[in-house]
Amino acid sequence: MPGQLRCFSHACRANFAITDVLYTCPRCGGLLEACYDFQALEPEALRRLWRDRRLSDDLLDRSGVWRYREMFPFLDDYAGVVSLREGNTPLLDAPAAAAYSGLDGLQFKHQGYNPSGSFKDNGMTAGMAQAVRLGRKMVACVSTGNTSASMAAYAAAAGLKAVIFIPHGNIAYGKLAQALEYGAVTLQVEANFDQILALVRELAEREGIYLLNSVNPFRIEGQKTIIIEMLEQRGWRPPDWIVLPGGNLGNASAFGKALRELKQVGLIGRLPRLAVIQAQGAAPFYDLFRSAERAAIRKVDDPKTLATAIRIGAPVSWPKALYEVQATGGLVETVTEQEIADAKAIIGRCGIGCEPASAATLAGMKKMTGAGRIRRDADVVAVLTGHLLKDPDYIYRYHTNQLLDPDGRPLEPTFGNRPVVVPNDPARIAAMLREG
Ligand SMILES: *Cc1c(COP(=O)(O)O)cnc(C)c1O
Numbered sequence: 001m002p003g004q005l006r007c008f009s010h011a012c013r014a015n016f017a018i019t020d021v022l023y024t025c026p027r028c029g030g031l032l033e034a035c036y037d038f039q040a041l042e043p044e045a046l047r048r049l050w051r052d053r054r055l056s057d058d059l060l061d062r063s064g065v066w067r068y069r070e071m072f073p074f075l076d077d078y079a080g081v082v083s084l085r086e087g088n089t090p091l092l093d094a095p096a097a098a099a100y101s102g103l104d105g106l107q108f109k110h111q112g113y114n115p116s117g118s119f120k121d122n123g124m125t126a127g128m129a130q131a132v133r134l135g136r137k138m139v140a141c142v143s144t145g146n147t148s149a150s151m152a153a154y155a156a157a158a159g160l161k162a163v164i165f166i167p168h169g170n171i172a173y174g175k176l177a178q179a180l181e182y183g184a185v186t187l188q189v190e191a192n193f194d195q196i197l198a199l200v201r202e203l204a205e206r207e208g209i210y211l212l213n214s215v216n217p218f219r220i221e222g223q224k225t226i227i228i229e230m231l232e233q234r235g236w237r238p239p240d241w242i243v244l245p246g247g248n249l250g251n252a253s254a255f256g257k258a259l260r261e262l263k264q265v266g267l268i269g270r271l272p273r274l275a276v277i278q279a280q281g282a283a284p285f286y287d288l289f290r291s292a293e294r295a296a297i298r299k300v301d302d303p304k305t306l307a308t309a310i311r312i313g314a315p316v317s318w319p320k321a322l323y324e325v326q327a328t329g330g331l332v333e334t335v336t337e338q339e340i341a342d343a344k345a346i347i348g349r350c351g352i353g354c355e356p357a358s359a360a361t362l363a364g365m366k367k368m369t370g371a372g373r374i375r376r377d378a379d380v381v382a383v384l385t386g387h388l389l390k391d392p393d394y395i396y397r398y399h400t401n402q403l404l405d406p407d408g409r410p411l412e413p414t415f416g417n418r419p420v421v422v423p424n425d426p427a428r429i430a431a432m433l434r435e436g
Contacts, residue, residue, distance in 0.1 A: 003036035003074050005217060008320055018074050021134060023201075023215050031320055032217045033257065034074050043266040046070060050232060064088035065125050065225045071261060072126065072221035080132035082158040084115040086125050087225055091233045091381070094350045097362055100343070102369035104377050106362075107239075108347070109230045112354055112387030116178060118309075119226060119251060119385050120150035126222030127212045128154040136210040137161060140203070142196050143213075145309055146386060149175045151212050152182035161185065163209065165200055167193045174390050214250040215316050223254035224261070230381060231268060238272045241374060243382040245360040246276040246285050246332070247310035249321035251385070256324020272381075274330035275374075276321065277364030279305035279340065279357075281406060285315055285322075289332040294322060304406035306394060307340055309357035309386060331373065337405040338412060339363035341398055345415035348395075353388030 005016040009030030016022055022032055050068060053061035060066045060078055064087015069078070091109050098106035111119035128151075131139050140163040141151050148164040155162035162184035166176070179186055189196050197213075204211050212219065231238065238259075246252055255274060262268045278286050281304035288297045303313035315321070325332060335343075343366065344359030361382035368374040388395070397403035400418050403411045422429050 002076055003034050005032045006035045007031075008033050008323075019134065021210070023211055023213070031215060031317060033320070034072065034217050034221050036073055038071075038261065038265050041070060041265045046265070046267065047232075047236070059083045059085065062088070063125070064229050065122050065222050068225045068228045071228060071258070071265075072224060074218065074221060075129060075133060078129075080158075081125070081129045082132070082154055083125055084121065084153060084157055086114050086121040087229055089113040089226075089229070091230060092350075092352055094347070094352060096350050097343075097346055097352075100346045101362055101365040102376055103365065103374075103380055105379070106365070107381045108352060108384050109226065109381055110352065110354070110384045111226060112358070112384055112390075114150075114387075116146070116150045116153045117387035117390055118146035118150065118355075119223060119383070120146045120219075121153070122226055123216075123219030123222040123250070123254070124150040124154045124212065127151075127216050127219040128158050128160070130216075130218040131160060131210040131212070132158055134210060136208060138163060138207065138209045139212050140165065140200055140209045141212045142167065142193065142200055145175045146390070147212070147214065148184065148186075149178035149182070152179040152184035155184065156182045163187065165189055165196050167191075167196055174392065213316075214248040220250060220254045220257065220317075223251055224258035226251075226383065227255050227258035228262065230383075231262065234381075236267060238268050238270055239379040239381045240272060241275055241378055241380045242272050243275040243277065243361045243365055243380060245307070245310050245357045245385055246278050246321065247282075247312040247315065247357065249276070249285060249315040249317040251383075252276050253317045253320035253324055255383075256320070256327060259328065260324075271328045273328045274325050275364060275368065276325060276330070276332045277360040278332065278334050279307050279310055279360060280334045280336050281305045282311050282313060283334045284313060285318055286332045286334045288318065288322065289325070305340075305356075306337055306403075306406060307356035307360060308391075309355065310360065331368065333364045333368055335360050335363035335367060338414075339367070341403060341411050342414045345398065345417075347384070348388065349415065352384070354384040355386035355388065355390040356394055358384040358386050 007014045007025035007030045012028040063083040114121040138161040142165045300313040343363035401413045
């Protein structure tokens with residue numbers, strides 16, 4: 001039973017075949033989601049099956065995404081799946097970060113341990129499998145960030161041609177470097193993001209290129225496994241809160257869908273609450289959530305944040321994310337550049353580390369516990385979305401007091417750790433080390 005595609009708009013709910021090449025609903029323009037009949041699934045049997053697969057030598061079973069394939073059965077067979085051993089990410093206790101945020105305890109689910117260093121790999125392996133299944137030879141996305149790095153890696157592994165479109169003037173070098181190394185064709189277009197999106201859609205239509213942008217419903221299916229794996233690691237005890245950063249809001253959508261479906265199958269008895277954290281300079285979803293009617297998102301024309309992975313002014317998946325956050329009784333919060341920078345340094349001091357967007361989670365927790373919106377004894381899992389080394393420039397600047405916010409104002413190196421120049425003199429160095 002390969003499921004079907006369904007329009008997410010509750011006024012439309014049109015159904016389409018799972019193999020139709022659609023990115024949005026052809027009737028109403030709404031978002032699409034994959035739907036399945038989960039009736040035959042038994043929670044106990046699934047738990048055992050997923051445990052046993054960890055001992056298998058089959059890469060499909062060892063993948064932290066495809067191990068849970070019963071929860072996203074959109075393929076007819078698994079011959080075309082390309083795995084780079086994505087998922088399998090750790091759930092880490094972080095007492096120092098917990099104390100910093102005013103919580104008794106806190107766990108990090110670190111998606112930066114993925115093959116290309118971000119959670120985009122969880123979704124990309126699924127999206128790429130759909131591209132292969134549809135017989136496509138070329139895939140594309142518009143991104144300068146982790147999506148291009150991930151798509152380039154999986155396309156290379158699958159033997160498909162990858163084309164990345166870079167919006168004018170926005171280049172994140174660390175992530176772009178990965179895309180170049182993985183062999184993606186990288187095109188810089190003299191146009192803004194919306195114009196490029198229109199261009200890419202036309203090209204996709206004409207040339208049969210499969211689009212792996214964040215609206216792609218199959219990427220969302222793969223990202224559900226972040227939640228499944230985390231709950232499995234916790235012995236199927238749902239936390240009180242799951243905290244994550246929000247950019248295009250694909251991940252918030254995926255998390256909500258996963259939780260609903262796990263409850264439907266009987267793998268969990270209740271829904272944890274989702275807390276989505278945005279950067280103050282790029283917070284259209286926060287504004288929407290705070291508005292009285294929560295009717296339609298208002299685009300932020302010039303989104304500003306050093307956390308480039310969440311520098312999104314018009315998040316495409318907002319209707320899904322709004323539905324999911326509300327369904328869990330969740331929250332949306334914003335944090336400042338200074339709060340992100342300091343929280344990031346604290347995560348580093350735990351020996352864990354992450355990229356700036358990920359640190360918005362800890363900054364958000366601190367703010368919400370401080371305001372009494374989350375209890376100090378709450379059971380909280382924060383999802384760290386990307387690896388520390390995605391953005392080394394930011395780190396060096398912070399620790400050496402050279403980090404400027406997007407408006408050019410200096411940020412305070414509250415937990416700065418600058419390199420020290422010393423003379424070639426063991427006695428003086430020893431004395432210095434003793435002083436601490
Ligand atoms: C893509 C990304 C985000 C934002 O996720 P959305 O699904 O777009 O909300 C956050 N952090 C990192 C590291 C990312 O790569």
